[in-house]
Amino acid sequence: MTYSAAAEATAIEFVRVSKTFGDRERRHRVLNEVNWAVPKGKTTVIAGGSGQGKSVTLKLILGLLKPDSGQILVDGEDVVKMGQSQLRQLRTKFGVLFQGAALFDSLTVFENIALPLRERTKLKEAEIRAKVMATLATLELAGHEEKYPAQLSGGMKKRVGLARALQLKPEIVLFDEPTTGLDPLMTLEIYSLFQRMQRQLGYTAVIVSHDIPKVFELADRIVLINKGEADVFSEASEIIKSDKPHIRDFAEKTMGI
Amino acid sequence: MVHCPNCGGIPSSRTQRQNPLQNNTISTWAAPFYHLGDHCLALLADLGSMGLFLVSALAGLFRRPFRGRELVRQLRFIGAGSIAVIFFTALSSGMVLGLQGSYTLNKFGAEGMLGSAVSLTLIMELGPILTALMVAGRAGSAICAEIGIMRISEQIDALECMAVDPFRYLISPKFLAAIISVPLLTAMFDVVGIWGGYLAGVQLMGANSGSYFSSMSQSITNHEIRIGLIKSFVFALLVIWISAGRGYFVYRIRGAGFGAESVSKVTTQAVVLSSIAVLIFDYLLTAVLL
Ligand SMILES: Nc1ncnc2c1ncn2[C@@H]1O[C@H](COP(=O)(O)OP(=O)(O)OP(=O)(O)O)[C@@H](O)[C@H]1O
Ligand SMILES: [Mg+2]
Numbered sequence: 001m002t003y004s005a006a007a008e009a010t011a012i013e014f015v016r017v018s019k020t021f022g023d024r025e026r027r028h029r030v031l032n033e034v035n036w037a038v039p040k041g042k043t044t045v046i047a048g049g050s051g052q053g054k055s056v057t058l059k060l061i062l063g064l065l066k067p068d069s070g071q072i073l074v075d076g077e078d079v080v081k082m083g084q085s086q087l088r089q090l091r092t093k094f095g096v097l098f099q100g101a102a103l104f105d106s107l108t109v110f111e112n113i114a115l116p117l118r119e120r121t122k123l124k125e126a127e128i129r130a131k132v133m134a135t136l137a138t139l140e141l142a143g144h145e146e147k148y149p150a151q152l153s154g155g156m157k158k159r160v161g162l163a164r165a166l167q168l169k170p171e172i173v174l175f176d177e178p179t180t181g182l183d184p185l186m187t188l189e190i191y192s193l194f195q196r197m198q199r200q201l202g203y204t205a206v207i208v209s210h211d212i213p214k215v216f217e218l219a220d221r222i223v224l225i226n227k228g229e230a231d232v233f234s235e236a237s238e239i240i241k242s243d244k245p246h247i248r249d250f251a252e253k254t255m256g257i
Numbered sequence: 258m259v260h261c262p263n264c265g266g267i268p269s270s271r272t273q274r275q276n277p278l279q280n281n282t283i284s285t286w287a288a289p290f291y292h293l294g295d296h297c298l299a300l301l302a303d304l305g306s307m308g309l310f311l312v313s314a315l316a317g318l319f320r321r322p323f324r325g326r327e328l329v330r331q332l333r334f335i336g337a338g339s340i341a342v343i344f345f346t347a348l349s350s351g352m353v354l355g356l357q358g359s360y361t362l363n364k365f366g367a368e369g370m371l372g373s374a375v376s377l378t379l380i381m382e383l384g385p386i387l388t389a390l391m392v393a394g395r396a397g398s399a400i401c402a403e404i405g406i407m408r409i410s411e412q413i414d415a416l417e418c419m420a421v422d423p424f425r426y427l428i429s430p431k432f433l434a435a436i437i438s439v440p441l442l443t444a445m446f447d448v449v450g451i452w453g454g455y456l457a458g459v460q461l462m463g464a465n466s467g468s469y470f471s472s473m474s475q476s477i478t479n480h481e482i483r484i485g486l487i488k489s490f491v492f493a494l495l496v497i498w499i500s501a502g503r504g505y506f507v508y509r510i511r512g513a514g515f516g517a518e519s520v521s522k523v524t525t526q527a528v529v530l531s532s533i534a535v536l537i538f539d540y541l542l543t544a545v546l547l
């Protein structure tokens with residue numbers, strides 16, 4: 001898979017973004033002036049060790065966290081400068097799966113998935129039911145619609161979260177570890193679902209995953225986040241050719257090359 | 258190095274600032290003042306965000322689509338669910354007033370004023386206050402914990418990511434339900450309390466039944482009832498504002514810790530703060546309205 005950097009539009013762009021956490025005595029630098037971009041209509045995979053700032057990156061894109069400095073452009077507009085109402089407008093473009101799924105635990109599976117449809121569209125209850133049931137069937141969740149999140153397994157929660165994120169036909173999807181906790185067969189199914197959905201809806205996808213190297217097959221672009229730096233690659237085989245030793249090391253250990 | 262135990266590890270806007278103590282630009286003797294100032298700033302920031310929270314919650318009442326079914330659910334929880342508690346509180350405090358009142362008034366030979374004393378106390382003070390305190394303990398704590406858990410498990414973030422306004426969806430219905438229920442519960446409290454006073458004062462202590470009610474109808478005018486009503490509105494707003502607000506800001510509250518512990522601490526805080534606020538505002542309102 002190749003791409004020509006000049007010809008494509010960007011959906012999301014990080015410009016010299018820094019993010020730190022914590023106390024002045026124990027300052028923890030998660031991102032250090034990172035620059036990278038997500039091409040429109042393509043899939044970008046973010047990988048990197050645990051605790052390196054992948055989930056933080058997604059929250060920065062959504063404006064749930066503010067960076068210490070730098071710009072985060074979504075379709076050319078700086079998220080950092082936006083107020084609440086602009087952010088709300090912006091977020092209508094997104095479909096988000098949180099790492100912990102963030103299901104509404106006092107609503108059933110059905111109500112969770114129906115919530116964005118009920119709150120954001122004028123669809124009739126019967127249409128909503130039909131749509132939700134169809135999604136449940138694709139994700140092999142049929143028959144579980146009356147259960148509450150506490151009664152689901154980890155992998156099922158992830159799938160409900162996915163179903164909820166995809167209801168409103170988002171322009172940009174942000175998935176934080178969509179296949180963690182799923183069995184290998186289900187993982188493959190989810191990946192082919194992603195490919196189908198992207199062909200159908202043409203959305204821009206940002207997927208955080210530890211499922212290396214399989215998830216790289218989906219990727220049009222790979223971003224490795226490590227020790228506050230972000231390195232961008234256009235395909236998996238390039239990673240091994242990196243001039244940074246710790247990245248070559250990461251590639252050897254994770255991709256079995 | 259002087260170290261403040263309260264500042265450690267809580268992510269907040271304060272932590273972004275430079276620490277003059279660390280750079281040795283402030284000598285050790287000035288450290289307490291530095292910390293005092295720091296805590297005052299944090300308090301101001303907290304009050305500011307609570308103020309914005311109130312504005313957003315009230316604005317959320319006017320945003321469409323209105324969540325009627327959620328309002329009914331909350332009315333059932335805050336209002337209908339509190340009826341039993343309010344009934345027994347009102348009955349016992351009314352009966353105590355009846356006993357205590359007839360004992361005291363007997364000393365002055367004024368037992369004919371019993372009805373007036375009981376009803377004035379209930380309508381202007383005890384009714385609004387005790388109702389608000391009971392609702393704070395019963396519903397305020399539950400609402401604070403519910404919102405706090407939704408916050409720490411990222412459910413509120415998830416709402417925002419779906420571009421669903423968490424105020425309109427989650428918080429404003431609770432506000433409206435509290436503002437409707439508490440005055441009604443207060444009215445119920447007054448009636449049950451007056452009946453309890455009758456039970457104790459007239460039936461048990463033998464005060465005159467006719468003068469119990471006639472003295473009451475003479476001393477209670479629209480003015481007294483209006484004061485009671487205004488109080489119960491204000492108390493309802495205070496209780497729901499503080500309870501919901503503490504839950505909403507659970508991750509930002511200093512020294513609250515993280516996770517389940519932070520929710521439990523914040524819930525305690527919500528009940529304590531809203532009870533204190535109710536008592537303070539009771540004095541202020543009485544002073545202004547009498
Ligand atoms: N609210 C927060 N307060 C303080 N530190 C935080 C906060 N959120 C994240 N961090 C820190 O930021 C770093 C990056 O966290 P993040 O959740 O982005 O990791 P991650 O790359 O998603 O890891 P994983 O693969 O395990 O999910 C971690 O070291 C974490 O301790
Ligand atoms: Mg993560």
